[in-house]
Each structure stands twice: as structure tokens, then as C-alpha cells.
Amino acid sequence: MSGQGERARAVADVRVGVVLPRPQEDPGEWLTDAVAFEAAGAHALWVEHGAAPSLDPLTLTAALAALTYRSLLAVAVPQAPAPQALATVERLSRGRLALIADQPQTGTRTMVRIAEGEAYEEAGAGRWVPVAVPAGRPAWRETLRLAAERGDHGVLVPADPRLLDLLRNPDDPGGRHDLQLAQG
Numbered sequence: 001m002s003g004q005g006e007r008a009r010a011v012a013d014v015r016v017g018v019v020l021p022r023p024q025e026d027p028g029e030w031l032t033d034a035v036a037f038e039a040a041g042a043h044a045l046w047v048e049h050g051a052a053p054s055l056d057p058l059t060l061t062a063a064l065a066a067l068t069y070r071s072l073l074a075v076a077v078p079q080a081p082a083p084q085a086l087a088t089v090e091r092l093s094r095g096r097l098a099l100i101a102d103q104p105q106t107g108t109r110t111m112v113r114i115a116e117g118e119a120y121e122e123a124g125a126g127r128w129v130p131v132a133v134p135a136g137r138p139a140w141r142e143t144l145r146l147a148a149e150r151g152d153h154g155v156l157v158p159a160d161p162r163l164l165d166l167l168r169n170p171d172d173p174g175g176r177h178d179l180q181l182a183q184g
Helices: 003-012 026-040 059-067 083-094 137-150 162-166 179-184
Strands: 015-019 042-045 072-075 097-101 110-111 120-121 126-130 155-159
Touching: 003 120, 015 026, 026 042, 026 059, 042 059, 042 155, 059 072, 059 083, 083 097, 083 126, 083 137, 137 155
Parallel strands: 015 042, 015 155, 042 072, 072 097, 097 110, 126 155
Antiparallel strands: 110 120, 120 126
């Protein structure tokens, strides 16, 4: 296989995690956005640290678990959750739950914060590294290429409409009739 083909496969192997913002007034809208990112191909949905001050992040993750079916669900909880609550969310997620922590948790899939800023290490999988929302398709391809070169397992990108478009339509949008219809 050519070097270019191997590089393309390595780029395709880089996972995309979407860092969901704090829910504002309506958690239903927040859940709808999360489901849209999963449908577009996001490999992981990260509940932003602290979620929303008045909303419990583990409960929000339980709601995500009920509405999604394949994305990894990563959540930081301020203190150790009750074992029964954790077991319930784990069961709802069908094994897709990961806790964000400073050290591995026994019996629970964990994303451990590592010294490189806000990067995370997933045991047995690799490193997830935060990146900025790309300005366009060329920048997105470059971001994924660099992540593959570093050997990163995944990139963490803030939720943004541009990211949703990139995930839904990774190639050049030329000839996109949905955009033409929207313009009238």
C-alpha cells in the first residue's frame, strides 16, 4: 500500500469528540443538538465540565444515553456519584459511559486528564486532544492529519454549526442541492 493510502487511513481512524456547551434555558434543545452531532458521525459526546450549575451532569448524560445509540458519552462529575446512579447510567448507555477524572476509576471506563493541558488518555485507546473549530474543510483535513501524525486517538472540538456541517459533508459541498433549496 502506498504511503499516501496509509496516511489517509490513519486520518480516517482519528475519532471526533464534540464538547457540548452548558445547556442554557432548555435542556431539550441541548439534547437535540447532541443527537444531531451523533447522527452526523461524532464518535464521542463530552458533557462540558460542570455542565450547568443548576443541572446535574450525570443526569444530563443519562438523558443523552437514552437518546443516542453509538457515541461514547464522557462526563466529569464534581464528586463520586452514588454507585446506584452510576450503574443506572452505565446500563442506559449500554457500555458507552466514560468518566473524566484525574486518575483511573476502578470498574469504570475513565478519561484521565494528562499533563498536556486539557488532553485526556483513554486506557487502551489513546489520547484525545482539544482542537479549535476549523475554519473550513482544508483546515479540518489538516487538523485530522496532524492528529494522525501525532498518534492521537481523537480530537475534541467545541460544538459549533460549522463542525456539524463538516461532519455531515466532509467533502467539498459543490452541488449541494440542500443549500440551493435553502436559498430559494
